[in-house]
Amino acid sequence: MSSESGPISKGIVTTGSLITRDGVFMKGHGTFVENGEIYASITGTVERINKLVSVTSLRQRYSGEIGDIVVGRISRVGLKRWLVNVNGRQDARRKSASDELQMRKFFKEGDVVFAEVQSVFVDGALSLHTRSLDYGKLRNGVVCYVSPALVVRSRSHLISLHCGVDVVLGVNGCIHIGKHRVFSHLQVDSDNDEAYLKDEQSSLESNTKAGNSSTLPNNDYSDIYSDVNDDIDISTRTNISRVHNCIVILDRLFIRLNSTSINTAYEQSLQYFVPELLKQDVANEIAESRDNKNSAMTFKLLVNSVAYGILSRTDDLSAQRYTIE
């Protein structure tokens, strides 16, 4: 902090706490000004970009930005557009350039869509697009909701795990976990190129099969809008459930979701049966083994957790073992 800009609170602030008395700062999101002093209007972490001070809440609703990759659920089908619930302040819209008479042929209520934010309206509503062939309807799996703060905007929101499971991380905190499929255009964070290529061929075959049986003329589109699941064998199903439970654990521990954290949690979980994972002691153990590998991350977790009262007892998560490094 440079000396002329004056003192500014760092770290976590609560509602109404003073951030700075210095008049040179500008108020950003999550702050308000009284008598020239900037106060926090929400609880969260203080962030400063040059002269702009803002507070980011950790448990907030999702507010969209252009280019975000989101996973949402169709909540209503309109005449010319679909309304998508993206867990934001407003429902997002997905504009359609397609046949207006067959809106439900493409997306129905309840469908899970994978899309990109095209623009943000003044009132906070979003406009989405699914222009790439990789976007569109998600199937062959389950959806799970986490805190939106845990998914950061990054290079890749598609994670292909070794075990043949794809994780689609929506920036809005909606996560789809499903059987591996091939994304042709988007960058995929795959750690297993060989398996990836092998899978590509088999998936291409299944794509054409699905295309033939569909009523829609275009093979590519029929796959995007298909509701029919592929055959999912029991081992893939087990892996999907394992990844699902790992993501639930990471969410409860407030650990950021990315390919590293998901992979580590997955590997740690392998010594347990899938249904055991959501039992409290096992989840704690997985969390603890993570600590050794990445103490910086867990320290941050601890700070966050204490601030939010997640750890209010000392015996929970053995908090006394952490030291500030």
Add this chain to the structure above:
Amino acid sequence: MSLYPISISETNYIAKGVEADFRVDGRDNLSFRDFSIVTGVVSQTYGSARCRLGSLGKGTDVLVGIKAEIGNWTPGEPDNLFGKRGKIVCNVQISPISSQFFSGRSSDDLEIELTQILANSISLEQSSIDLEQLCIIEKQAYWILYVDALVLGYDGNIIDTLFYATRAAFSDIQLPKVVVESVLDEETNTEHQAFEIIDDPSALRPFNDWENIPMSVTSYIIGKRYVVDCSVQEETISTARITVTINKNGDICSIHKGDMKTGISPSLLQNILSISKRIGVDLVSAQSAKIENAKLSKDDSEIPDTSLTFLNLF
């Protein structure tokens, strides 16, 4: 309940999982999630408990508080013709914070349904609760227990969570002692009985035989099979619901059917009843152990077991 929107492919995925006896979170069709119980969470009540089911700190969460009041018997009261019994009045409310689907009046129907199920199972004869212990003076005064349940989190299977919390709250009841004495009315020279509540915090009595309160096992029918302890998604795609209440002896106390999209074949029903009985007996003993545990940890812990610390268990 069909509040939760769900896609065709998800429905298919979940249904296939149920068929393969491997559900989304890895459980088989007949296993329950972990649940935790704390008692004595609301100090203004005569007995309270909170139960949370599954999902590591989130999940379905029900808070039950029991308040007692003294009621005056009037002749011709239904269910209490001879004035020998007390009363239990149930009320279930769903807080909008429990789920984004419960805003405004959308939870009203469910509230009424849950209240009915709880009231039928607890305050009627079939509950095998000794209501005569709530009578203070025959044909004159009795205790009314108001059982108020508040649903604070919703992740499927509200009904069973409601029963766990209610049973635990009954175990926590401490009613004030009442002294009944005969008073001689000098004007008419007749004797009548009067009671006095002892205003001493140590003179309390528990609710006897709360162990007899039944627990419920709710099965949801998905396809040709059924699952217990559903998640929200599974509830959404299920076609029928059967709630069986079972007491500690393994006797079936009541059966409720809900969410009628389909009927149930007699053989399936018979199967559900026998499985529910088996699960129910285990649940009753598991729950009793948890209640004991909750009471023990409350005694020797320096940190008060407030609702907040429980909320953040894990």
